[in-house]
Amino acid sequence: MYYLRTESSFDAAHFLWKYEGKCRNLHGHRWRVVAEIKSPDLKQEEQTRGMVVDFGDLKNDLRLLCDLFDHSLIYETGSLREETLLAFRKEMFHLEEVSFRPTAENFAAYFYTKLSDLGYEVHRVEVYETPNNCATYEGK
Numbered sequence: 001m002y003y004l005r006t007e008s009s010f011d012a013a014h015f016l017w018k019y020e021g022k023c024r025n026l027h028g029h030r031w032r033v034v035a036e037i038k039s040p041d042l043k044q045e046e047q048t049r050g051m052v053v054d055f056g057d058l059k060n061d062l063r064l065l066c067d068l069f070d071h072s073l074i075y076e077t078g079s080l081r082e083e084t085l086l087a088f089r090k091e092m093f094h095l096e097e098v099s100f101r102p103t104a105e106n107f108a109a110y111f112y113t114k115l116s117d118l119g120y121e122v123h124r125v126e127v128y129e130t131p132n133n134c135a136t137y138e139g140k
């Protein structure tokens with residue numbers, strides 16, 4: 001089995017809704033997303049011969065997925081009042097609503113699914129919320 005690994009990152013604000021502790025407050029992270037894909041074979045076509053996929057393609061796809069969240073405020077559906085959202089929108093802030101609690105675990109599963117949807121055979125995705133705290137998702 002061959003494995004390829006690449007990474008990307010984004011800076012964003014979030015908070016954990018209904019969390020008791022400092023993380024209930026709006027705060028920021030530089031989220032680091034490390035993706036690993038796998039394949040038993042290598043490509044035979046001229047351009048990509050000897051590769052699982054071109055690192056350039058994998059890197060660009062992961063970057064585009066991360067760019068969606070870059071310099072945004074990530075919030076879970078239902079976690080902010082309409083008037084708060086309205087005020088943020090009036091300020092033209094970049095808001096990104098997610099249907100899950102924005103934890104490192106959920107983001108690891110999110111990027112795993114997004115890369116799988118693009119056709120990659122994903123082995124695992126790691127998401128670092130801080131240099132020391134990392135969650136991994138490897139699929140079911």
Ligand SMILES: Nc1nc2c(c(=O)[nH]1)N=C([C@H](O)[C@H](O)COP(=O)(O)OP(=O)(O)OP(=O)(O)O)CN2
Pocket residue numbers: 016023027102103104105129130133135
């Ligand atoms: N299992 C998880 N636990 C926590 C998550 C998470 O995604 N998965 N997230 C948070 C918060 O987002 C928080 O920002 C992380 O805080 P903390 O662990 O305290 O990290 P810091 O390095 O910022 O804390 P220091 O006080 O500087 O050590 C909470 N838990």
Ligand SMILES: [Zn+2]
Pocket residue numbers: 014023027028029129
């Ligand atoms: Zn946090």
